[in-house]
Amino acid sequence: MNEKFDVVIIGGGHNGLVAACYLALSNKKTLILEAKSELGGASTSVRAFPDFDANLxxxxxxxxxxxxQILRDLSIDFETISRKVSSFTPTTRNDRNIGLLVNRQLDDESKDSFIALTGSDLEYKKWDAFYNDLFKLAQVMAPTMLSPLLTRFEMKQLAIDNGLSQVWDDFIERPLGEVIRREFSEDLVRGVVLTDALIGTFTPADNLMANICFLYHLIGNGTGEWKVPRGGMGALVKKLTARARELGVEIRTDSKVTKIGDEGSFKTVEVNKNEIIATEFIAANCAPQILAEILGATPPKYTKGSQLKINMLLKKLPRLKSGTDPKAAFAGTFHIDESYAQLEKAFQEAESGKIPNIIPAEMYCHTLTDNSILSDDLNKAGYQTLTLFAIHTPASLFDHDNEGVKAKMLSQILHQLNQYLLDPIEECLAVSANGTLCIEVKSPQDLEKDVSLPGGNIFHIDLQFPFSEAVENTHANRWGVETDDKQIFICGAGAIRGGGVSGIGGHNAAMAILGK
Structure with a gap:
């Protein structure tokens, strides 16, 4: 007789682990099947440069x-750390190297930086009002993320009831680019605002895809604050894994699901083309495209990924031509050539099949906030990490020569970065025993190969607004995780509200199953 479980979860990413914990808390016999040899998916920490004890x-x-709420529900002790600096954007004015420094809590230092850039405090005041409106919208929307889906009408009414009719119109109905151009005059300021709409999303500013991506980047936990995970992203996976095992979840790695079938009222799951497991429900933490392949169904339409990730280990942080303290400049998001005009031009060039002449990018230094990812010896020696994320670099640009295009883009991005530095970044990088610099580059193709993200899309499929577009919400789409099969649910980034490291897709899939 086949083994039988209440729920089989396909994939051991953070969402699959979250779903498993919730299900086990409700006494469901749960099995996680992970095709790779390690859990975590894209939420992992690795010793990227073997000669150095640094877990990136x-x-x-x-x-x-x-x-x-998810951490509380599951009794997970996972710490995220606030950053004093929100962002720093180097630029030049009248042949002078300056920069826009914005602290997380707006203060006189931030105000003075806006004045130095623009000549007045007008953009500062507009910035304050703009993000205050977004904070109010986040306070309304964030609490709905772990509840059954609201319809667009219901969510809009919720916003209106909280005095946010104009805010709803600006960020949900109108193209974001139009709103940014209306609210801000300075091209650099406009660009810094727009960047949150373009992470992993290949779109111009006036497409509503930008609005959707922007919204997810600004509503997290009702604040939109992006924090540093203590111990790196792998710390979350370790703690979720330990909790799942403590609750009795069975976890099997190197277990690729190759087929799903039916056996009476049960679903059957074929593993590695030989073993058969029976289960009442299936939760797919894999991408919907992979689930469709397993089922022999038509995969959903989606846009391929559009980002380049660069990880670096440094002997020291470089000094800046602006004179800004590197510990301030690199602690928050360091914007490289991300003015509004540069972002739009880069999109147009990439859309036409060319590598952008100027590749927009942003980066931050994890170790300025949390140095626990480095060994004591590296910390004493002053080593630091830098994580860079380039945008408007769609997968299509890498199709014919992944390694060659990566090398070309890397050279170009480092050249762009160096124009703002006193110390060339290459001179600051750690050097491995074999003489190579400690820098690695990951394209969308690498993400597909390494962590099974179709097309390298970090959201699995295109993001959707965190509400239902249906006239009324039915049981068939109550949580945004349902599929055409009443026994199969999406429990990953491909669920409505599922993008990013959130656990929301996992929570909502578990709730949908427990409600059956």
Missing amino acids: SRYSYLVSLLPD
Whole structure:
């Protein structure tokens, strides 16, 4: 007789682990099947440079969307750390190197930086008002993320009831680019605002895809604050894994699901083309495209990934031409050539099949906030990490020569970065025993190969607004995780509200199953 479980979860990413914990808390016999040899998916920490004891968050790297409620519900002690600096954007004015420094809590230092850039405090005041409106919207929307889906009408009414009719119109109905151009005059300021709409999303500013991505980046936990995970992203996976095992979840790695079938009222899951397991429900933490392949169904339409991830280990932080303290400049998000005009031009060039002449990118230093990912020896020697994320670099650009295009883009991005530095970044990088610099580059193709993200899309499929577009919400789409099969649910980033390191897809799939 086949083994039988209440729930089989396909994939051991953070969402699969979250779902498993909730199900086990409700006494469901749960099995996680992970095709790779390690759990975590894109939420892992690795020793990227073997000669150095430094555990880098290779793919996912910051946390905002993970609700505190999930950590409380599951008794997970996972710490995320606030950063004093929100962002720093180097630029030149009248042949002078300056930069826009914005602290997380707006203060006189931030105000003075806006004045130095623009000549007045007008953009500062507009910035304050703009993000205050977004904070109010986040306070309304965030609490709904772990509840059954609201319809668009219901969510809009919730916003209106909280006095946010204009805010709803600006961020849900109108193209984001239009709103940014209306609210801000300075091209650099406009660009810094727009960047949150383009992470992993290949779109121009006036497409509503930008609005959707922007919204997810600004509503996490009702604040939109992006925090540094203590111990790196792998710390979350370790703690979720330990909790799942403590609750009795069975976890099997190197277990690829190759087929799903039916046996009476049960579903059958074929593993590695030989073993058969029976289960009442299936939760798919894999991408919907992979689930469709297993089922022999038509995969959903989606846009391929559009980002380049660069991880670096440094002997020291470089000094800046602006004179800004590197510990301030690199602690928050360091924007490289991300003015509004540069972002739009880069999109147009990439859409036409060319590598952008100027590749927009942003980075931050994890170790300025949390140095626990480095050994004591590296900390004493002053080593630091840098994580860089380039945008408007769609997968299509890498199709014919992945390694060659990666090398070309890396050279170009480092050249762009160096124009703002006194110390060339290459001179600051750690050097491995074989003489190679401690820097690695990951394209969308690498993400597909390494962590099974189709097309390298970090959200699995295109993001959707965190509400239902249906006239009324039915049981068939109550949680945003349902499929055409009443026994199969999406419990990953491909669920509505599922993108990013959030656990929301896992929570909502578990709730849908427990409600059956």
